[in-house]
Amino acid sequence: MMDSTVEILNASQPVSNESPAVICARQSHPPVLSSDALPRIRELEEENQTLKRLNALQGSRVEVLQDVASLLRSSQRPHEVLDQVMDLVVEVMRVEAGSMLLIDASGQGLRFEIAKGEKADAVKHFRLKLGEGIAGWVAQRGEPLIVPDVHRDPRFRSDISETIDFPTQSILCGPIIGRSGTLGVIEVINRLDGEQFNEKDLQLLQALSNQAALMLENSRILNRAERQLAGLDALKEVAVTISTPNTLNLQTVLEHLLEVSVDLTEAESGTIFLHDEDVGELRLGVAVGFPQNKLPKQTVRIGESITGQVAKTGAPRIVSDVDPATAAEDPHSTEVRSMLSVPLRRMNRTIGVLNVVNRRDQDAFSEDDLSLLLAFASQSVAAIENARWYEEAQRKIEELTTLVGVSSMIASELDLDQLLTTIMDLACQVMKAEASSLMLLDEVSNDLAFRVALGEKGEEVKQYRIKIGEGIAGWVAEHREPLLVEDVSRDKRFKKEIADSIDFPTKSIICVPVIVKEKLIGVIEVINRVDGTHFDRRDQSLLSAIASEAGIALENARLYRDLRSLYLNVIEALARTIDVKDSYTHDHSRRVTLLAQAIAKEMGFPEEQMDFLQIAGLFHDIGKLGVDGSILHKAARLDDEEYETLKKHALIASDIVGEIKPWKHIVPWIRHTHECYDGSGYPAGLKGDEIPLPSRIIAIADSYDAMTSDRPYRERLDRETAIARVTEQSGKQFDPEVVNAFLNAVSEGRTPAQH
Incomplete structure (x- = not known):
């Protein structure tokens, strides 16, 4: 650097401030001027003024070098210093534009670190390969270059200036x-005075480039030291994460580790994919730094894309200048410029892949970045595994609790519709689904009808019936196999007409058959995870287990229904023996029972007690x-003794049933069906609420049917008269x-219909 400075300082000699005319006047003998002397004097005066300007310029260049040296000694950040250096370069060299381009971490390209001039922001978006353009040629050869007319130089990239x-x-x-070696280049464009660049300009530029080189190398040493310290801090954070009991939530652990990774490598964004060994693919665990409309893909197959290859080989990858074809295959987006992808390995087993994408400074990732990320990833695995094991244990407990709960309900809940609704509600909760439904096979029409449908559009969807083989549910019913569809828009079996008609956006579905004793009963379906993620094979297994429990409930209900029937x-047959003994009361017991049930429903009598009311009737x-x-x-009419004998039939009936x-x-x-509300009845003379409610109900049904039936001692009453007599006895x-x-x-x- 000092040699260049000395060369610049020695480039011009001291120049007198006196004109040639003044010098002549001071001589002892006045000169004799020939006719051609005056033009020569004028030429000498012009040369003298030129030398003056050069001397002034030389002084300003010395000042520039002094200013640069002062900046190098300042406490400012390196980038700020280099930015000011480029301001001085543009100013002292009186050019329209100037830029500093640095070789990126891949060693194969140049990026604009600093640009000055009218189009500075626009030019920063371009990158050059080594050997490409004027700057690329200089960077590749390590030699300075003056190009007086760029249009005559084939190395010039005219497309950039035109763009x-x-x-x-x-x-x-x-x-x-x-x-x-070569770190980059400094380039200045177009002198403001329209003149061409010269050797003196080149010498100044090279002196400034040497100063910039010193600053860059010092900056990189400092940056490397700072990042090593940051890496140690990051490793400490992992150690704290592993040892803290309350950091066992997998999502929290993944988010924390990824945020540290992105900051550590100064990346724009990043992802962690976890290996789902059940299905042999990678699933997105967490992503940061991506816009909402460009979120990464949820799954990656092992061996596909950069991420899948790292998972397959267990070898880290550092990728620069990602070509469009590779970027399109990558799960992140088509805007990947550079990327670090490292495996998360434990006990010779890859449990996932950690990716960081695009450095914030637009540079490529370096080997130092890769080493730092590998060290961090190797320590992070323990934290991830601990959280995964804890989450898996919690999930197993939740699944087992759900299945035990379903089994208990099957044993205790008599209302089948309520039981099935509760089962489907549990399925929604444990799998965090937006909607669930149970469809049963109608063997007559050979289609599926909704028995239970939960969710925002549950009632609307019940109007539809699904043909066997039609849609996801119909396919499952036809093939009697469970089906997991992560993205229904890519599955031709999905029947979007129903979802569209009820305005229910459907993304993913699990559908499983309900089979009892090798016979298809129906299908169960859950739709869309609440958190926006996809269902997985474990969800499918759990839903299949729930479907088995639902099948047991349905089979029990069928058996109960058959047994109840x-x-x-048998009870009705036995009751008819009474009617056979008394021809005048033929079918009386059945009609009393039907009327009693109608009255009980009107009063909100518990459904589970209806069968017992039927037996009592x-x-x-x-x-x-x-x-x-x-x-x-x-x-x-009966005499008193006969009437007392007849009254005994209530006690005889209770003894038989007892x-x-x-x-x-x-x-x-x-x-107590013959007790009266006012206490005048028999056999105990109970009154009001002392009389069981079912007895009070049967009493009215019995009396009304007796009044509207023929008896040995009288003919039946018409309906209106019988109703009027019942009304008259209200309160009595x-x-x-x-x-x-x-x-x-x-x-x-x-x-019930009368005779």
Whole structure:
């Protein structure tokens, strides 16, 4: 550097400030001027003025070098110093534009570190390969170059100046050479005075380039030291993460590790993909630095793209100047310029891949970046594995709890619709799905009908039926195989018409068959994870287990339904024996039961008690089997003794029913069907709420049917008269509340057909 400075300082000699005329005047003898002397004097005066300007310029150049030396000693950041150096270069060399281009980390290209001039911002977007253009030629050869007329030089990249609309006539370009070789170049364009660049300009530029080289090398040493310290701090953070109990949430751990990785390598963005060994592919665990409309792909196959290759080989990759074809295959985006991809390995097993994408300074990633990231990744694996094991354990516990809960409900819940709804709600919760549905096979029409549909559009979707083989659900029903569809828009089996008609955007689906004893019962489907991620194979396995439980519930319901039907048929057959004994009460027990159920529904009687009300209604007169037929068939009114005998049938009925253990709780219902609300009834003279509600209900149904039936001692009453008599007895023989329910049932036509 000093040699160049000395050369510049010695380039011109001291010049007198006196003109040739003044010098002549001071001589002892006045000169005799010839006719051609005056023009020569003028030429000498012009030369003297030129020398003056050169002397002044030489002084300013010395000042520039002094200013640069002062900047080098300042405490400013290196980039700020270099930016000011380029300001001085443009100013002292009086040029239209100037730039500093540095060789990137790949060693194969130049990037604009600093640009000055009217089109500075526009030119920064360009990159040059070594050997390309004037700057590339200088950087590759390490030799300075003066180009008086760029249009006559084949090395000139005219496309850049044309693109940014910056006319270029001449260029001066010098290499920045440090101890380790060429670091970059400084280039100035177009002198403001229109003159061409000369050797003196070149000498000044080279002196400034030497100063810049010193600054760059010092900066890189400092930067390397700072990054090594940052790397140590990052490793400490990993150690803290591993040892802290409350950092076992996998998502939190991944986000923290990736943020540290991106900052450590000064990257724009990054991702961590985790290896899903069940399906042999990589799944996106976390991503930072990507715009919402350009998020990375959710899955990558092993061996595909840079990320997949790193997972397959277990070898890290440093990629610069990513070509469009490679970028298109990469899961991140088509705007990948450079990338570091390192495997996350533990015990010779790749558990994932850590990627950082595009350095913030537009440079390529270096070997130092790769070494730093590898060290960090090797320490991060333990934290990730601990969190994964914890999450897997928690998930297993949640799945087991869900299945145990479903099994318990199957054993205790008698209402099938409520049971199935609860099962599907649990499926939604444990798999964090937006919607779920259960479709059952209609064997008559051979299609699937919605039995349960949960979610925002649950009620709307119930109107549809799915043909076997049609859509995702129809395919599963036809093939009797589970199906996981991560992106329905790419699956031809998806029936988008239904989703469109109910305005429910569908992204991913799991659908599994419900099979009992090798027979298809239906299918279960869950749609869209709430957090926007895709379902996985573990979700599919859990849903299959839930489907098995649902199948058990449906089969139990069928068996219960068949058993209940047989059970009630036997009861009705037994009840008919009473009617056979008394021809005048033929089918009386059945009609009383139907009317009692209609009244009970009107009053909101518990659904699970309806079967017992049916038994009480059918058996309320079973005690008449113990009453002599002559009393039952007597055409005249009964005398007191006969009436007392008849009254015993309520006690006889309760004794008969009491022998059946599951029916013990309905014994009072049957015993007290002849009590009156005002306490005037039998057998115990109970009144008001002392009388069981089912007894009060059966009492009205029994009386109404008796009044509208023929008896040995009278003909039936018409419907209106019977209703009027029931109404008259409200508060006396009958409970007023039950009377109101009876009247509502009658008015709504829910009473059984009469004879």
